[in-house]
Amino acid sequence: MDALRNRTAEELRELQENAEEIERLALESQEVQELQLEREMALASNRSLAEQNLKFQAPLETGRTDLSNKYEELRSLAQRCKEQKAKVEKFSAALNPQTLLDLLQVESQKIEEESEKMAEKFLEGEVPLETFLEQFSTMRKLSHLRRVRVEKLQEILRKSEAPREPGGDSRQPPAPAGPGPADPPDPQPFPSGAPSFPLPYSPAPNRPPGPAAHGALPPAPFSGSPVAVGHAATSQPGPQP
Numbered sequence: 001m002d003a004l005r006n007r008t009a010e011e012l013r014e015l016q017e018n019a020e021e022i023e024r025l026a027l028e029s030q031e032v033q034e035l036q037l038e039r040e041m042a043l044a045s046n047r048s049l050a051e052q053n054l055k056f057q058a059p060l061e062t063g064r065t066d067l068s069n070k071y072e073e074l075r076s077l078a079q080r081c082k083e084q085k086a087k088v089e090k091f092s093a094a095l096n097p098q099t100l101l102d103l104l105q106v107e108s109q110k111i112e113e114e115s116e117k118m119a120e121k122f123l124e125g126e127v128p129l130e131t132f133l134e135q136f137s138t139m140r141k142l143s144h145l146r147r148v149r150v151e152k153l154q155e156i157l158r159k160s161e162a163p164r165e166p167g168g169d170s171r172q173p174p175a176p177a178g179p180g181p182a183d184p185p186d187p188q189p190f191p192s193g194a195p196s197f198p199l200p201y202s203p204a205p206n207r208p209p210g211p212a213a214h215g216a217l218p219p220a221p222f223s224g225s226p227v228a229v230g231h232a233a234t235s236q237p238g239p240q241p
Contacts (some may be wrong), residue, residue, distance in 0.1 A: 029137045097160070108146035115139035 122132040
């Protein structure tokens, strides 16, 4: 714009008719030069970023492929997990004790009927003796085994359905004994030593009894009592007071 200030009106009219001169002046202006410089710098920066992005292109493609493969693997595992869950639920329902009991009862009844039909065929002469003995024995063993299992499973179900006791010791403490008749005193054991009075038999079972005492027996002296001498009336001791 500074270049146009010093020109006359005639020069400006001529410049207005000259498009090339106008374009040259516009390109030589400072504002356009600054914009051109910014444009070139932006292009250089974009070129550098593009080159860096090209370096990451191969790892990005590899990661994208791996992610796609992992996603497909995840879908496959999810499908397998769903199938296994359905199988587990099916087996859990089949392994229910009550369901097992019903199935065992049905199979036990079935083998019982088959053994009865085999016996009827044998009685009618449709089955030879060897075949009857082999098959009938196997059927009866299987029937007995299933019957035992049915009884055992019924016992288990009864125990599981029985009301369980609450946790902890729920037993009530014993009530204190009320007043009652006094217990008789325990008999005192007989002393193991020699008796305090003479016995007519020997204390030792392996020794013969000694001779009975005859003649005068000196009574035990007591203080304050006269000493008397007499004869024993009998050889056996009198009753003790």
